[in-house]
Amino acid sequence: MTATTDWTAAWISPTDDPGPAGRRPAYRLRGELVLDRPVVAAQxxxxxxxxxxxxxxxVRVGSDELTPGFTEYAHRTQVQTYDVGHLLAEGPHVIDALLADGWYRGxxxxxxxxxxxxxxxxFLAELHLEHEDGSTTAVGTDATWRWSRSHILEADLIEGQREDRRLVGVEPDWQPVxxxxxxxxxxxxxxxxPVRAVEEIRPxxxxxxxxxxxxxDLGQNINGRVRLGDLGPEGTEITLTHGEALxxxxxxxxxxxxxxxxxxPEPxxxxxxxxxVSAGLPGDVFEPRFTTHGFRYVRIEGHPGPLRPGDVTGVVVHTDLxxxxxxxxxxxRLDRLHEAAVWSFRGNACDIPTDCPTRERAGWTGDWQLYVPTxxxxxxVQGFSTKWLRxxxxxxWEDGTITGMAPMPVAEMTGFLRTTNGSAGWGDASVLVPWELFQEYGDVAVLEELWPTMVAWLGRAERMASQDRHPDRVAAHAVPLPHEQYLWDTGFHWGEWLEPGGEPQDFPAFIAADKSDVATAFYAWSTRHAAAIARVLGKDAEAExxxxxxxxxxxxxxxxFIDAGGHVQPHTQANLVRALRFGLVPDDLRQLAADDLVALVRKADTHLGTGFLATPDLLPVLADHGHxxxxxxxxxxxTEPSWLAMIDRGATTVWxxxxxxxxxxxxxxxxxxxxxxxxxxxxxxxxAGLQRTEPTWRRFRVAPRPGGGITRASTEHLTPHGTAAVAWQQGRTFAMTVTVPPGCTADVVLPDGTxxxxxxxxxxF
Structure with missing residues (x-):
């Protein structure tokens, strides 16, 4: 992370009453300069x-969108640098900027x-010029700049954007900044x-x-915007409403x-x-660039018609990964499920890993913690994740609490919402996400950088476990049992959020509930990872x-949480999955736990019963324990609940x-x-059977596990060393091709065990 402090330019702002929140305009800002000698480079x-x-x-500078991006602005505001030397010659020049609320004020x-x-x-900008004699000049935003309102009458990332195209090119009423x-x-x-417009889709x-x-109907749920041509005669007002469903x-x-x-109080x-509003100009288009939407469908009202598919383009916007x-x-259907999952990530990789591109657009820590391996x-996602981890x-917080979202909306840090921060499984992203970046990319620097954050987070968990007890446990026995100093049973936890049929009806009771089975499991899991991270960093005492x-x-x-009969309690699919994945069940009871899990699946008529946290591990746990x-x-x-029920009901992203x-x-x-x-x-x-077993894929395992009537599968992954790939097909014989990158080793296990x-x-093979 590089601080950029060598500025001579000044921050400038429009001096306007912007109007009601969510309905504020985008402003034009303008600066002028005259070059009296050639430049050989300019940034x-x-x-x-x-x-x-x-x-x-x-001429538009760069192709980045939604700059400077979404961050904890008081601590981190990002700067973009553009090479503009090819646009500069001797003589007068004009720098224009459009400035809207974005995340900062919207x-x-x-x-x-x-x-x-x-x-x-x-707004802050500075132009650095290099001349033929090696000298440099810096000019930037200052009191000579001017502002005006623009043709963008309203611009809000969530509410939307409203334009009057008749105002494009009209000489503004310039005012001093x-x-x-x-x-x-x-x-x-x-x-x-950066975030960019990465793809276009025809309806x-x-x-x-x-x-x-x-x-x-675009045929695909996306994050982005619409480009609309043929805007009709001058004065035509067109409204576009974006949605995910009909x-x-x-x-x-x-x-x-x-x-x-x-x-x-109300929705x-x-x-x-x-x-x-159309200017009536041939070839004019509407493409809002100061908002994004999550949508597959668009209702277009007010267009005189006929409106043809060629008049509408869906523009996919996300981080250019x-x-x-x-x-x-x-x-x-499995290919469609895979495609839906890919599109769902694409729709939620808009500068930060969001939960959804519509209702919240929040960087929930738990969501990224569980999805980052996928x-x-x-x-x-190395740079993308590192930016977010910062x-x-x-x-x-000073006490080690990791907020439920990053960046954390200030308004959600007040009242009872403040108490929902620090949840197990969510705050553990501070440990588990850096670990994944190390495993995939060999990124030791991110482990070192986030180590103080991890220590503070785990220190909070340790204090809460050793010093506090849940009221229900106090009521059961006033004197704590010896093992309870390691039970994390206080504070708010989302738990296994949104299990089928498990939506909390009484939110205050949900907040107060004892979720120590989940919290203690993550406490064990993250401290184990902290030990591994400490070993990588050479911190031997901390590792021990x-x-x-x-x-x-x-x-x-x-x-x-294991009863006298050796059964895991609470006896739920999610708790059993987590217990097996996190190594919480003794070896001699693992098969019993796995068989209990299958019994619960069968009791649910062969349906899953997991929510947010355990779902990624459900199928691997079953496969690894003989099921x-x-x-x-x-x-x-x-049939519901299931992944293919989504697909069969037309999902092109995951619900x-x-x-x-x-x-x-x-x-x-x-x-x-x-x-x-x-x-x-x-x-x-x-x-397909491709599994990383050592950091950066220096060693990996190829072990297809055919089943479910699948007779052909293939996968490729670009590792830091090159492409690893496997493709197999099953007919009267089993045939497989494996590609191993330079400097790597594959342990190949055929279905017969060879x-x-x-x-x-x-x-x-």
């Missing part, structure tokens, strides 16, 4: 409190709160790729719902996207509405301490809830949450 660096877009002499999170990091937007003292200490560069249909109302009448519905939580706006992994097989197989660290602490916590969990057949039955289950669209076709909450899509790691690691050790190259 323009810029940032904002808000989001900005730059032009130099009417609506953020479930509460739709505004002005969270500040009440005034600001206000110069502010905001400092430079928080300015940093980002290790993450699969445009339907006339009624006169003047069209419904566009109602029974074939119209776009967004009712399920309105935040409606127990702590809200809030779903937003996602853009509008434009490099593709690293793929999968295919001969079961078409994401790192699909894409290069917001996790910046937002950590955390290893011993983890052993004590495991013993405490066993004492509390591969049950794992495949769950994978291919097509937040198992019943995201119910039997009556009614949508519920987000239809684009990647967390349950972590199941596709089973496709990579078990169906094993080989293979070095670099392509091998056939």
């Amino acid at each position: 323009l660096r810029a940032t904002a409190h808000g989001i900005y877009e730059l032009e130099l002499d009417g 609506q953020v999170g479930i509460l739709r709160a505004t002005d969270q990091w500040g009440t005034e937007t600001a 206000q110069v502010g003292e905001r400092g430079y200490d928080a300015l940093v560069t980002s290790p993450a790729p 699969i249909s445009v339907t006339v719902l009624r006169p003047g109302v069209h419904v566009v 109602g029974p009448d074939g119209d776009v519905t967004i009712e399920h996207l309105r935040p409606a939580m127990p702590f809200l 809030l706006s779903a937003g996602q509405v853009d509008s434009v 490099e593709v690293r992994g793929s999968f295919s097989c001969d079961v078409e 994401a790192s197989y699909l894409y290069d 917001d996790v660290a910046a937002g950590q 301490r955390y290893a011993a602490l983890s052993d004590h916590v495991v013993d405490a969990w066993r004492t509390e 591969l057949d049950v794992a495949y039955e769950l994978l291919l289950q097509d 937040e809830r198992w019943e995201g669209i119910d039997d009556d076709g009614v949508p519920h909450e987000s239809l684009n949450h990647y967390s349950k899509g972590a199941v596709i790691s089973f496709l990579h690691r078990y169906v 094993t080989y050790e293979k070095g670099p190259g392509t091998h056939t």
Whole structure:
């Protein structure tokens, strides 16, 4: 992380009354300069409190979107640098910027709160010029810059964008800017790729719902925007409403996207509405770049028609990540499930890992903690995750609490919502995400950088476990039992959030409930990982301490949650999965626990019963304990709750809830949450059979586990050393091809148990 403090430019702001929150305009800012001698190189660096877009002499600078990005602005505001030497010659030049609220001042999170990091937007830019004689010149934002309102009348990331195209090119009423003292200490560069418009999608249909109302179906749920051509005669006003689902009448519905939580007095706006007034100019288009939406469908009202598919383009917007992994097989619905999971991640990789691109757009720590192993197989997420982890660290409280989201909306740090921070499984992202970056990329630096954050987080868990007791446990026995000093049974925890049928009806009771089975399990898991991290960092004393602490916590969990008959309690699918995955069950009881898990699956008529935290591990745990057949039955289950029930009901992204669209076709909450899509790691690691066993894939395992009627599967993954790949097919004989990158070794296990050790190259079996 590089601080950029060598600035001579000043922060500038428009001096306008912006109007009501969520409905504020984008401002134009302009600076002028005259070059009196040639330049051989020039860099323009810029940032904002808000989001900005730059032009130099009417030419857009760069292709980055939503700059400077979403961060903990008080601690970290990112700076972008653009090479503009090719745009500069001797003579006069004009630098223009559009500045909108963005995350800094616009609506953020479930509460739709505004002005969270500040009440005034600001812009900072500086042009560094290098001349033929080696001298340099720096010119930047200062009191000579001017501002005006723009043709963008309203711009909010959630609510939407409203434009009057008739104002484009109209000479503005320029006003002097206000110069502010905001400092430079928080300015940093980002290790993450920028957000960009990465793909365009043509609609699969445009339907006339009624006169003047069209419904566009992109055929794919995305995060992004619409580019609309043929805007009609001058003065035509067109409204675009973006949604993930259609109602029974074939119209776009967004009712399920309105935040409606127990702590809200009433449901809030779903937003996602853009509008434009046409200038009547041939070739003019509307493409809002200061907002994004999560949508598959668009209702277009006011267009005189006819509206053709070629007039509408879906523009996919997300962090420009490099593709690293793929999968295919001969079961078409599984390929569609994999594609839906990939699209769900793409829709939620917009500068930070969000939970959904619609209702909240929040960087929930638990969601990324459980999905990052899947994401790192699909894409290069090293810089993306590192950037986000720095917001996790910046937002950590003095007592070690990791906030539930990063960046953390300020409004959600007040009242009872403040108490929902510090949840096990969520705060553990501070340990488990850096560990995954080390395993995948060999990134030791991120372990070193986040080590103080991990220590503070685990110190909080240790204090809470050793010093506090849950009221229910106190009531049961006033004197604590010896093992209870290692039970983490206080504080708020989301637990196994959103198990099928497990939505809390009484939120205060849910908050107060004892979830020590989950919290203590993560306490054991993260301290074990902290010991491994300490060993990598050469911190031998810390490694020994955390290893011993983890052993004590495991013993405490066993004492509390394994009954006299050797059965895990609470006796739920999620708790059994977690106990087996985290090594909480003694070796002599592991098969019993696995068999108990199968019994619960069968009791649910062969349906899963896990929520957020345990779902990624459900199928691997079954497969690793002699129940591969049950794992495949769950994978291919097509009645709710299941993954294929989503696919069969038309999902092109993964739903937040198992019943995201119910039997009556009614949508519920987000239809684009990647967390349950972590199941596709089973496709990579078990169906195709490619598993990393050493950091950076220096050694990996190829062990396909055919089943479920699948007769062909393949996967590729671009490791730091090159492509690792496996492709197999099963007919009268089993045939497989394996590719091993340079410097790597593969342990190959055929379905009949035959094993080989293979070095670099392509091998056939």
